[in-house]
Amino acid sequence: MARRLERLDRGIKVRSEDIFALNSWREMLYILAPRVLPVLALLILGLAASSYWQRVIMQACMFGLLAISWDLLAAVGMVSLGQALFFGVGAYIAGILNHYFGLSPWLTIPLATVGGAGLCTLLLLPVLRLRGIYFSMVTLILPLMIERIIEATKAFGGTEGLSGLASLPQGLLELVAAMVAVWVALFSFTRMMSTDYGLILKGISDNDRAVMSAGLNIYMYKAQALFLASGVAAFAGAYITHAYQFVGMPVFALDYSIMPIAAAAVGGMGTLAGPLLGCFILVPLNELLRGLGGMRTVIYAGLLVVFTVGLPEGVFHYLKRKYTQFERWAEVEQ
Amino acid sequence: MLQGVLIYGLINSVIMVLVAMGFNLTFGISGVANFAYGALYIMAGFLCWSLLSSLGLPYLLAAALSVAATALLAGLLFRFVLLRVRGLVISEVIATFGVGLAILELFRYLGFIGFEYTLPVWLDFYLEMGDIVIDGQRLMILAMGAGLTLFLWAFTRFTRTGRAFRGIAQDERTALTLGINTDLVAAFAVAFGAGYAALAALVILPLGTIAVGEGYDVLVNALAVCIVGGLGSTLGVIVAAFLIGFAQTFTATYGGTHWMMIVSLAALLIILVIKPSGLFGKQKELEERI
Numbered sequence: 001m002a003r004r005l006e007r008l009d010r011g012i013k014v015r016s017e018d019i020f021a022l023n024s025w026r027e028m029l030y031i032l033a034p035r036v037l038p039v040l041a042l043l044i045l046g047l048a049a050s051s052y053w054q055r056v057i058m059q060a061c062m063f064g065l066l067a068i069s070w071d072l073l074a075a076v077g078m079v080s081l082g083q084a085l086f087f088g089v090g091a092y093i094a095g096i097l098n099h100y101f102g103l104s105p106w107l108t109i110p111l112a113t114v115g116g117a118g119l120c121t122l123l124l125l126p127v128l129r130l131r132g133i134y135f136s137m138v139t140l141i142l143p144l145m146i147e148r149i150i151e152a153t154k155a156f157g158g159t160e161g162l163s164g165l166a167s168l169p170q171g172l173l174e175l176v177a178a179m180v181a182v183w184v185a186l187f188s189f190t191r192m193m194s195t196d197y198g199l200i201l202k203g204i205s206d207n208d209r210a211v212m213s214a215g216l217n218i219y220m221y222k223a224q225a226l227f228l229a230s231g232v233a234a235f236a237g238a239y240i241t242h243a244y245q246f247v248g249m250p251v252f253a254l255d256y257s258i259m260p261i262a263a264a265a266v267g268g269m270g271t272l273a274g275p276l277l278g279c280f281i282l283v284p285l286n287e288l289l290r291g292l293g294g295m296r297t298v299i300y301a302g303l304l305v306v307f308t309v310g311l312p313e314g315v316f317h318y319l320k321r322k323y324t325q326f327e328r329w330a331e332v333e334q
Numbered sequence: 335m336l337q338g339v340l341i342y343g344l345i346n347s348v349i350m351v352l353v354a355m356g357f358n359l360t361f362g363i364s365g366v367a368n369f370a371y372g373a374l375y376i377m378a379g380f381l382c383w384s385l386l387s388s389l390g391l392p393y394l395l396a397a398a399l400s401v402a403a404t405a406l407l408a409g410l411l412f413r414f415v416l417l418r419v420r421g422l423v424i425s426e427v428i429a430t431f432g433v434g435l436a437i438l439e440l441f442r443y444l445g446f447i448g449f450e451y452t453l454p455v456w457l458d459f460y461l462e463m464g465d466i467v468i469d470g471q472r473l474m475i476l477a478m479g480a481g482l483t484l485f486l487w488a489f490t491r492f493t494r495t496g497r498a499f500r501g502i503a504q505d506e507r508t509a510l511t512l513g514i515n516t517d518l519v520a521a522f523a524v525a526f527g528a529g530y531a532a533l534a535a536l537v538i539l540p541l542g543t544i545a546v547g548e549g550y551d552v553l554v555n556a557l558a559v560c561i562v563g564g565l566g567s568t569l570g571v572i573v574a575a576f577l578i579g580f581a582q583t584f585t586a587t588y589g590g591t592h593w594m595m596i597v598s599l600a601a602l603l604i605i606l607v608i609k610p611s612g613l614f615g616k617q618k619e620l621e622e623r624i
Contacts, residue, residue: 130610297439
């Protein structure tokens with residue numbers, strides 16, 4: 001007797017899918033719980049943690065923003081191997097505005113977000129026509145090159161960087177603001193992707209020629225998506241700059257490019273929430289392994305390979321499947 | 335002065351050919367961008383060093399063993415990691431990059447840092463041409479570059495395995511219907527590329543010390559040469575290696591060594607913007623591949 005594993009949607013999922021069918025607390029909770037619980041859990045965790053771990057959570061939030069930005073670009077078919085570019089440009093703009101012009105963080109962070117997004121979009125405008133791996137290669141090379149140019153020309157403090165920048169208000173506000181930024185980015189982009197506008201963006205990644213033949217200017221849409229995504233990443237860069245009161249060449253380092261991709265691989269691509277979940281797994285894990293010294297990167301890289309090969313769909317897709325579907329063994333005729 | 339720059343430019347170009355050949359071979363045949371390439375290169379160096387100084391093996395045996403071990407490891411990497419994510423480009427890149435990172439950082443953790451990690455030179459003599467002095471090892475590099483290129487050319491034309499390489503490079507499904515075990519051949523291709531990396535390491539590393547950080551530079555250089563030349567095209571690799579090799583030597587001489595890596599990166603960027611498939615990147619044409 002042959003059997004196979006059959007997956008079916010849960011009844012409650014089908015009933016609560018349509019907003020007009022909500023008629024019990026159970027169904028409302030079923031929809032609300034996966035959205036509200038993580039927000040509350042993170043808030044409680046952040047308030048309960050020691051000041052060291054509060055820093056880690058803040059860092060995880062910023063990496064989360066980078067990952068959301070990565071996933072948004074990937075959803076439009078632009079797989080970026082260089083999130084460090086957006087991050088670094090935002091970080092340097094904030095650092096320069098603060099160091100040379102003495103602006104307060106309340107001004108530099110918004111300016112760096114918009115300015116960084118504009119600058120990165122302009123920089124990548126000539127390569128928007130590139131598809132697939134070629135676009136990825138350009139994004140991989142750009143931050144490496146900017147790093148070397150800063151080293152060679154000694155611009156903006158050269159290898160020393162700019163230190164002694166204005167700090168953010170210490171304590172809880174810094175942490176809560178980071179959380180707010182993450183949730184705003186996550187929910188607004190998820191919302192955006194479910195509108196007609198988001199449908200066009202997804203269409204570009206599925207089949208860009210079909211979108212073109214519908215009379216839409218895909219380069220315009222790609223540029224807009226790039227602007228949004230690089231703005232989010234630039235915000236993270238500016239925020240981290242003021243949190244650490246330092247900006248230097250490391251902001252263009254490979255770490256900031258790899259972490260979002262690793263998070264997407266662990267968490268699951270294509271949902272925005274998946275890469276964010278990946279960040280909240282990887283960043284604290286990274287901290288826990290810090291005691292191991294050099295062995296940390298080895299274990300970390302090993303885990304990355306295990307996840308990519310062993311659970312290619314990612315943690316988020318796995319959890320979502322368990323939440324919305326049930327499995328049973330069905331007999332198969334031979 | 336100019337004469338010296340030209341000669342050292344030539345040597346640097348051949349180093350580039352050696353460094354990029356294996357990467358290009360693997361990509362051209364199996365379509366796998368092996369981001370663990372730099373790590374395999376460094377690993378071959380450290381393996382050979384360990385066999386020589388810890389076990390005291392004769393040089394030829396140690397060299398042969400380290401090349402074989404590197405190739406075997408790459409073959410296993412394909413069989414147990416890459417085969418499961420074949421065709422998913424992002425996953426392939428993440429997996430190979432993760433493996434490479436793990437290997438390199440493991441060496442760093444184990445304390446393989448310092449000036450004592452050097453490989454012996456093969457030929458210890460100096461050649462003087464006017465006011466220019468060239469050491470035997472650099473001449474060896476020239477010979478090795480030419481030899482390996484010729485060997486690859488002959489191998490892919492006159493042996494069964496070599497022809498199978500070209501077969502799956504052209505069309506994997508058709509190759510499958512003709513009785514070629516594509517997974518096995520692709521594994522061979524990855525192992526073969528790693529073997530080339532190991533040979534390149536053995537001949538290039540005696541010029542300096544074996545440093546973990548160099549693994550990343552090797553990867554960037556290999557990528558730059560392959561993309562400028564056109565991924566998967568052997569002729570492209572040679573032309574691009576000479577372009578970048580000479581450009582690097584010129585900038586190092588007249589501009590400063592700080593700018594040397596920037597040349598590779600700038601060449602990459604320009605070619606990606608203007609002609610993304612590379613100078614000779616006609617993926618479909620038979621003679622451009624392999």
